[in-house]
Amino acid sequence: MNCSLEPAAQTLLASFNFDEVAKIVFKTIVVRPTKNEEKELILRILQLLGRLIKVPVGQLKIMQSKDILLKLFVYYTHDDTNKSALITLHALCAKGEIFKKILLETHGFTLSSFDSFVTTGLANFKITREAGKWDDYVNLCSSLSTFIGCIPERSEDF
Amino acid sequence: MDAMQAEESKADQLVSDEGSRVLLKGTTLNFIGNLCVEPQLRRYISEDMGGLLTQVFDMLHTDVTTKPFDWVDSSGRAL
Numbered sequence: 001m002n003c004s005l006e007p008a009a010q011t012l013l014a015s016f017n018f019d020e021v022a023k024i025v026f027k028t029i030v031v032r033p034t035k036n037e038e039k040e041l042i043l044r045i046l047q048l049l050g051r052l053i054k055v056p057v058g059q060l061k062i063m064q065s066k067d068i069l070l071k072l073f074v075y076y077t078h079d080d081t082n083k084s085a086l087i088t089l090h091a092l093c094a095k096g097e098i099f100k101k102i103l104l105e106t107h108g109f110t111l112s113s114f115d116s117f118v119t120t121g122l123a124n125f126k127i128t129r130e131a132g133k134w135d136d137y138v139n140l141c142s143s144l145s146t147f148i149g150c151i152p153e154r155s156e157d158f
Numbered sequence: 159m160d161a162m163q164a165e166e167s168k169a170d171q172l173v174s175d176e177g178s179r180v181l182l183k184g185t186t187l188n189f190i191g192n193l194c195v196e197p198q199l200r201r202y203i204s205e206d207m208g209g210l211l212t213q214v215f216d217m218l219h220t221d222v223t224t225k226p227f228d229w230v231d232s233s234g235r236a237l
Contacts, residue, residue, distance in 0.1 A: 002194035003211055006204035016215050024222045025233070037230045044237035 004051040013048070014058035019065050022049060026071040032078070043084055046075060050087035063092065063099065066107040073113070077120045089117075090143045093150040100150050111153050118157045121147070180228050183217070187235040190214060 003009035022045050029038045049068070052058030062068055072089050075081040092099045103109040121144050128137040148155045190210065194200040203210050218236040221229040 002191065002200055003204045006201060008201075008206075009204035009211060012204075012206055012211060013215065016212075017219065018215075021219055021222050028222075028225070029230075035230075037234055041230055041234045041237070044234060048237060 004048055007055075010051055010055045010058065014052045014055040014061070018048065018052060018058070019061040019068060021045070023065060023067045026067060031074060039080065042075070043081060046072075046081055046084035046088070050084060050091075053088045053091040059091070059095075062088065063095075063102050064106075069103065069107060069109075073117055077116045082120070082124070086143055090146055093143075093146040096150050111151070114147075114151060114154055117147065118154055122158070180232075183232060184235060187214070187217075187232070191235070 004013060025041060025045050029042060033039050033042065049058075049062060049072070053062055069092075072085045075085040076089060103113075121140070124140055125137075125144065128134075128140055144158065148158065190203070194203060206212055214236050218233055221232045221236065226232070
């Protein structure tokens, strides 16, 4: 993780089959792990994805994996993994039409597949505004507007 | 009786060897992790000097695909 801060390591790691590692970990460990070691491993994998999304090869591998994308949307809905999953999702949503096409046409997502994303986003919007957590509020507004930019059909939900 | 004792001794040896392997692996990964705290060393490792980063990734990949008993802990350390 420390190394993946560096662009050289991001390029190298993206060239490895990190997507396979992520897929196996996501499939093996239950979605809501109880053991701290398992929680930590999920979190670190999500952080790794958040770093490797910055590299074109990494981005391509993540976008090509339906399993990873599905789990990113799932982990977005959990409090302890919400921000880590969002880093990757935000970068992907920023791709706009390309990402939308991959989700809907390549992987067979439907507009209702984003229900939990919308619900969680709206809930977090309310929480951050009421609690006056303005840093989180700004980040959330940014991520939600990027999501709407990618999937404009869901703009009515907001 | 002798056969039983030999079997027990063999099992003890296996457990001992595995314990040493896990300890060595864990401490090596921790050591590399600590080296990464220093910016210059982190850059060297990030540039895969000595193939270190490749080896750590290979270790992670092997752990995740073969799932030895300590794979969750070991993978966490590698990451």
